[in-house]
């Protein structure tokens with residue numbers, strides 16, 4: 001009799017969740033667990049909450065959705081709160097668990113937790129298995145070993161494209177999930193009540209009708225069913241064909257795919273997105289828009305592979321460029337940036353959008369990050385931490401990689417990247433509609 005515990009982290013889905021499928025195959029009894037870690041409730045070293053209100057909303061949606069999927073298959077989600085290793089150790093004892101499965105996340109804190117878990121459990125005879133599954137391309141399918149990953153994106157993309165690397169098909173969800181171990185009782189309260197009790201239902205942010213990704217709208221629900229619905233409507237409306245032309249716009253729901261919140265919580269896999277895109281190209285034709293979506297997914301992979309190659313070094317103040325001067329910081333300027341009070345209308349509009357909605361276009365992420373680092377002289381790590389707190393699509397790899405890249409401590413061969421905010425406003429908000437939307441509500445504003 002094999003009793004397995006599956007620890008869900010950034011993979012809150014059943015479809016194309018290879019580690020979960022393997023755990024199900026192996027188990028006679030299986031306990032699916034998610035842990036709310038109090039470390040995430042601690043303020044950051046920069047003095048604000050590590051998880052802001054919009055991130056709590058999407059996490060709640062994803063966990064409720066996962067619980068529904070599990071219940072439909074005769075199981076359910078065991079929601080715990082506490083230090084993860086302690087919690088898992090207690091559940092292993094209570095459930096007489098012999099095997100733990102968890103997705104591999106190649107970021108230092110996430111890896112340290114798994115290392116600590118192995119140290120606690122392996123002496124007890126409990127095996128801990130990890131599996132890599134968050135990239136589009138499996139690392140073993142790359143045309144080079146990971147330590148030979150090119151140090152900038154373009155050669156990486158070219159080599160992957162030249163090698164015509166094959167992308168695996170997504171796996172279906174398991175039809176049934178093994179029952180919980182008998183010694184672990186199902187909770188009496190619903191997952192809604194548990195989540196609200198643990199995370200505080202009263203802290204829900206107000207709905208903002210201007211949002212480019214209104215996470216309170218049922219159409220945007222960040223769970224497995226919502227992800228499929230979102231994907232279906234995006235392709236059905238032919239939006240990939242216009243993606244290249246619209247991707248730098250700033251207002252509305254459709255200028256970019258808005259796949260990122262689903263991917264970040266893991267309610268959708270990159271392979272599912274890719275398969276849908278392939279199907280769309282076969283049925284309705286490829287063009288530069290469909291190509292460019294693939295191109296962006298390769299950026300997402302690139303930051304993942306950089307973590308596999310460099311790990312902890314990406315978290316040093318000077319990242320991959322130890323010979324460059326260390327970042328400077330000014331706490332007062334940082335506060336003003338974060339609170340949309342810099343006096344630069346384009347920047348303040350974006351920082352308002354971010355804190356009101358938890359989403360920001362890629363263009364404005366680049367502009368405000370560059371402004372913080374290169375115009376205000378602040379530490380990129382403070383900016384990265386603020387994005388981590390706010391973004392509904394926070395993804396450790398993409399966030400760290402993009403901030404490092406803009407600060408010039410990453411892999412960009414051109415060194416640091418400054419975006420001139422006045423020119424950016426002229427180019428991307430020539431009529432001032434974006435600034436008007438976020439600074440005064442509605443009225444158009446001169447450039």
Ligand SMILES: Cc1cc2nc3c(=O)[nH]c(=O)nc-3n(C[C@H](O)[C@H](O)[C@H](O)COP(=O)(O)OP(=O)(O)OC[C@H]3O[C@@H](n4cnc5c(N)ncnc54)[C@H](O)[C@@H]3O)c2cc1C
Nearest residue numbers: 256257258259260296300362365366393394395398399402
């Ligand atoms: C400073 C900074 C921080 C960022 N932090 C995050 C983050 O925490 N989480 C996150 O998912 N993305 C992050 N990005 C990347 C990018 O801004 C978002 O992925 C994108 O805006 C999400 O919207 P979308 O899904 O509509 O993207 P689309 O433009 O429709 O792109 C499709 C998908 O490609 C991927 N992608 C697109 N651009 C990038 C990129 N530059 N880097 C990595 N992947 C990309 C995403 O998975 C995205 O969902 C950051 C960018 C910057 C400049």
